[in-house]
Amino acid sequence: xxxxxxxxxxxxxxxxxxxxxxxxxxxxxxxxxxxxxxxxxxxxxxxxxxxxxxxxxx
Numbered sequence: 001x002x003x004x005x006x007x008x009x010x011x012x013x014x015x016x017x018x019x020x021x022x023x024x025x026x027x028x029x030x031x032x033x034x035x036x037x038x039x040x041x042x043x044x045x046x047x048x049x050x051x052x053x054x055x056x057x058x
Contacts, residue, residue: 004052008045015041 019037026033
């Protein structure tokens, strides 16, 4: 249970970092990759938390 926040942070950090790099590579001024990938990573992190909590309750 203690590692869930760290997993969430790592997932969100990695996807946001990839989004920033993609924005820099393609010269995007509105940071669309960063926004999309960071929102996607939040959904992935929440799904991961829900899955782990369900496994704990079994």
